[in-house]
Amino acid sequence: MTLTGNMLIGRQAITGDREAIHAIDPATHLPLEPAYHGGSAEHVEQACALAWATFDSYRSTPLNARAEFLESIASEIEALGDELIDRAVAESGLPRPRIQGERGRTCQQLRTFARTVRAGEWLDVRVDTALPERQPLPRPDLRQRHIPLGPVAVFGASNFPLAFSVAGGDSASALAAGCPVIVKAHGAHPGTSELVGRAVARAVEKCGLPEGVFSLLYGSGREVGIALVTDPRIKAVGFTGSRSGGLALCQAAQARPEPIPVYAEMSSINPVLLFPAALQARAETLAQGFVASLTQGAGQFCTNPGLVIARQGPALDRFIDSASEQVRRSPAQTMLTPGIFAAYESGIGSLAEHAQTLATGVQGTSPNQCQAQLFVTKAQAFLTDPALQAEVFGAASLIVQCTSDEEVREVLEHLEGQLTATLHLDDEDLHSARNLMPTLERKAGRLLVNGWPTGVEVSDAMVHGGPFPATSDSRSTSVGTAAILRFLRPVCYQDFPDELLPASLKRGNPLHLRRLLDGQREA
Amino acid sequence: MTLTGNMLIGRQAITGDREAIHAIDPATHLPLEPAYHGGSAEHVEQACALAWATFDSYRSTPLNARAEFLESIASEIEALGDELIDRAVAESGLPRPRIQGERGRTCQQLRTFARTVRAGEWLDVRVDTALPERQPLPRPDLRQRHIPLGPVAVFGASNFPLAFSVAGGDSASALAAGCPVIVKAHGAHPGTSELVGRAVARAVEKCGLPEGVFSLLYGSGREVGIALVTDPRIKAVGFTGSRSGGLALCQAAQARPEPIPVYAEMSSINPVLLFPAALQARAETLAQGFVASLTQGAGQFCTNPGLVIARQGPALDRFIDSASEQVRRSPAQTMLTPGIFAAYESGIGSLAEHAQTLATGVQGTSPNQCQAQLFVTKAQAFLTDPALQAEVFGAASLIVQCTSDEEVREVLEHLEGQLTATLHLDDEDLHSARNLMPTLERKAGRLLVNGWPTGVEVSDAMVHGGPFPATSDSRSTSVGTAAILRFLRPVCYQDFPDELLPASLKRGNPLHLRRLLDGQREA
Incomplete structure (x- = not known):
């Protein structure tokens, strides 16, 4: 099929009368016809x-x-x-x-x-x-x-x-x-x-x-x-x-x-919590999974893990070392558009001014290629600097080091609404995790254990949503x-004759729906 | 129990520090302690x-x-x-x-x-x-x-x-x-x-x-x-x-x-449609039911029938005569507050300037007593004069005379969103009513046949809502x-261990809920 450049208004193919847009191939920066x-x-x-x-x-x-x-x-x-x-x-x-x-x-x-x-x-x-x-x-x-x-x-x-x-x-x-x-x-x-x-x-x-x-x-x-x-x-x-x-x-x-x-x-930065026992047991494996999720698709996912929260100490240091090493080895990737690439560059520039840069990915060789970025900061800085909570769309993430469980909770409470929150934990971490559940439920639409937030299943139980500003509703x-x-609203029909009722409400239940009938759900 | 005038902030009874409000007994216009x-x-x-x-x-x-x-x-x-x-x-x-x-x-x-x-x-x-x-x-x-x-x-x-x-x-x-x-x-x-x-x-x-x-x-x-x-x-x-x-x-x-x-x-004016056969068969009975609904509780209901729509002709004339007669006999009633009484007086004053007054109820003898009011206008006036669609909170209603079924539809399409819409019909009216159903469903949260909109059942199937401005949502x-x-929002739990799940989601389904399980509703 030949592309026409036309809009589709119902059955009509219509050419617009405003300025022409050309798609840009971001890999070559050349316009597409x-x-x-x-x-x-x-x-x-x-x-x-x-x-x-x-x-x-x-x-x-x-x-x-x-x-x-x-x-x-x-x-x-x-x-x-x-x-x-x-x-x-x-x-x-x-x-x-x-x-x-x-x-x-x-x-x-x-x-x-x-x-x-x-x-x-x-x-x-x-x-x-x-x-x-x-x-x-x-x-x-x-x-x-x-x-x-x-x-x-x-x-x-x-x-x-x-x-x-x-x-x-x-x-x-x-x-x-x-x-x-x-x-x-x-x-x-x-x-x-x-x-x-x-x-x-x-x-x-x-x-x-x-x-x-x-x-x-x-x-x-x-x-x-x-x-x-x-x-x-x-x-x-x-x-x-x-x-x-x-x-x-x-x-x-x-x-x-x-x-x-x-x-x-x-907007969502999708916090990832690394609990002590899990971090102690597999800091390097977690770092690997994290960087894979962070850099997948050049990080251009609403659910990209843009924030890691953990207690400071030797286990977190191991995670930081391993994640930094992998970010440094991450190949440059073409971003979706020149505009998104420019916004990413600006976003990581801002993060670099407010946090410490841990690692930068391999430099690109063609247009619009981003380098993955990893930053670190202290909880007290995160709690006082709103710039550290701004979403940077792309493969950039910030590690927040906390000195206590209470500080972990403070950081979580300080977060804006999120699409996801991820917990990495072992059995010994269950008690700490349970204490944070009320906060996490208030903050995010989807909570994950021992996985990564990228990848959103289309199913009955999925929630891709969350408190503002993750979504407006x-x-x-x-x-x-x-x-x-x-996209629905309820309508009630009072004392309607069957002839005027929609099929879904007729007395014989011709659509065989499981109605809530006089307070009981039909089998 | 002696009333204290205190607010209740949790367990504390606290006296406010702003200007004092006294309730007013509207029947005497005297303040209450x-x-x-x-x-x-x-x-x-x-x-x-x-x-x-x-x-x-x-x-x-x-x-x-x-x-x-x-x-x-x-x-x-x-x-x-x-x-x-x-x-x-x-x-x-x-x-x-x-x-x-x-x-x-x-x-x-x-x-x-x-x-x-x-x-x-x-x-x-x-x-x-x-x-x-x-x-x-x-x-x-x-x-x-x-x-x-x-x-x-x-x-x-x-x-x-x-x-x-x-x-x-x-x-x-x-x-x-x-x-x-x-x-x-x-x-x-x-x-x-x-x-x-x-x-x-x-x-x-x-x-x-x-x-x-x-x-x-x-x-x-x-x-x-x-x-x-x-x-x-x-x-x-x-x-x-x-x-x-x-x-x-x-x-x-x-x-x-x-x-x-x-x-x-x-805000809702709750249109009532009188279809020809029903009107022909029982204009006087309809008028009686209408005035009873209109004047109940001094008309101070969100679902008060503030608008009647019908084809003009002898049957509607009978309805008008009968309803007018009953409005004239309606006793004055005390309204809820002096402010609501004043707003009612102002609202009927405005309607009287834009429509023809048919009947006025018995004059009151004590403070804040309203007189029921009935007005009439032509469809073409209603379609061009927004003042005729403003809610007047109280026992006032406007009859809109239409010259054709098409005009009835135009009037309905011209309406703002409503809590209710009522249809009075006989078997011969079913065809006309069916043609209007799409419009009615788009306009109101509850549709009634051969009843009156006042009286809102608290049940599973009730809808007390509707498109703007009936409600904001x-x-x-x-x-x-x-x-x-x-007051709810969904949260999704991904790969959670049972220990961290709320009771409603645990694998054994301890609350015995009918879950949507792998696409099937449980029995």
Whole structure:
């Protein structure tokens, strides 16, 4: 397929009328064809009008039809074959196996949401049958289900050109919930976005769905992004990216005449706690695992371990020596974009001013290659210097040396909200770990024992979320099947005749849902 | 019990140091003793410090202990006996049977949440067991549960001095979720608030819970209210009241360094649709039911039917004649406060300028007595005049005459978000009603057939919520057991040893929860 540089507004391929964006191959720093002209407020208007016109129809699709649509998107993405892989590699600088794996994850994610849609638990059907004889007042017949919020604006992330982009987790969960989706493509991978966008559009057509279910726009965050978030027909926003970008969307959404929810996944440094017995038993093994997690994908993960917390002493010294040695041997890696590389350089420059540099990775030989960085500081410095808690997106991490268990707890309490917190421990550490659990639960969305935070499973139990500023809304997850719940609201039907009830609430329970019926969960 | 005029900050009874508030008996317009001095930022600080210090302990109470606490609050409220009823009647001007009924509802609500806490479905336990052999990567063991957000600030409502106040729905659901609660009492019923607050405090003590679980403050919204909402230890807000009051809290919560959710239930005019066949068959019966719902409790309900929509014609004329006649005969009723009476007078004054007055109730003979009001307008006027859509809190309603089904739909689409929408229909109306369902579902949290919106059941399936401005967050309900979900967030535990897992997630499932286990709901 030849890339056209067009946006997709429903069934129409439209060329934007704003400045052209070219993707840059970060490995060569050379622009990639074609040009992608940004859209304007008028294109946002068109896409929103289509999405709105489609909403009632799309949300009333039977569960199976909606599930098949998600599966069809997965098949269409797979059918893109190597063209998708080639373009995503060129636009992201990520290694080919990583992009292949991400494609697999993206398609599996769509199929997992298809299963979730079919199971129908997300409808959360609750029925309280009428009690006409009850005193002092009769009880009416009450039936609750969830319906989708409305059209959703999705902002693709730079670091997962497939799994958190056009047909990534936010789009998949919103479409699963019954919301039309308008994606603003990330400027770093417009070609990948076009390919996937066309795959989604083909699935829309093959499934006989109305065209407004999906649109794909290019353009600046300030123009297209804000126009989308402030359009009255957009009812929720999914975003993965920087803290400043996420907060700008939150503010725009709150300033609307009708404020709407924004699910922004923003900033996390993912603390790793090394407990004494574990550190004593295997400082070098831990260092190896840590540096592997730190440097994977040039550290460009939301869950990258950017902070290590431990009691100072000989065991931590062994960890520091071993980790430093491995960081020094870490090859340079191409970052996703020149902008991300520049921000990384600036971030580690700032850390170097506030903490002691332990080790620096191998210097790069081609454009936009980062060097891994390891820093160390004392707990008391960390507790008083906010600069040490700022996320540096990339393979940089800071070790915080504590003099006591109490100082470890103080450092944890001092942390902002996080996506993850990791504990490395042995049996002898269990008591100390248990004491910290209340703090850790308050600070993070996912807690891990004896693993590494990079690698986020798409499953029912996953939480990729956490207190602010990890996300703008800690009440949900952006990865895993529970992500569908972000785009729903409950509606109650009182004393409705069966003819007017949706299938999920009809008295015969034709969808065979496990309802909460008069206080009891059906088997 | 002698009322003291004290605030309750944990176990301490403290006199505020700001201006004294006296409750006013609206029936006599005379102040009631004692004086309630408002608190200051320092009192907010004390209450928040106690709540925060208590949070980890309170949230780890076993489900049964927490349920017994809720039941104990109910028993303590009942033990207040007539003193509570007398004071609430004096402070609210509401009839004694209404207050007695509201006490019953409040205690039943607490006991219903106790049942919900014990059942544990709100934990939403999800388990994905490890798949160590999976290719290309093994799956870790993942376990999700929900934990409470943190201390919650609750703002009591004027119109339900028991059921939406100190121990009302917001407090009950937050305490059920495991959140300590700080209530800012409504200035209209400080004595009722003190009595109920002391009942809660006794339950805290009897159940051996830490004192910070509950505090009760008096004071101005501008000082105490904003100080509460902006305190970093407060993690969510429950509010029932005016649109301006709710929006002020939302803005304060969003402007925090760490924004927090605000559940504000604000403004709704609760449209009632009269379909042609139903209107033809029973215009007079409908008029009777309508005026009864409109004038009940002086119309001081969030779900008061403030808007009637119907096709014009002889049947609607019969409805109008009959309803007008009944409004004219409606006795004057004492409103909750002089301020609410003044706002009602101003609201009906504004409606009278923008619509035609059909009927006015009997004039009052004592202070703060309102007259029911009925207005009529044409659909085209309603569609172009925003003043006609403003909520008037009290027994006032506007009939909108439409010339076609299409105009009915336009009027509905033009509405802001609502708590309820009511349909009166016969079999011949089902087709028309079905066509409007998508619109109605998008506009309201609860849809009723052939009933009246006043009267909100506390049950599993109830939704007392809806799109903005009915509430600030349509994704939840403030009445019914699903209200507990507002104060929770998910946490995932990855590869945790059983010793560190909370009871709800341990491998033996000691709490016997119906988990979502490897994609299947347990029986």
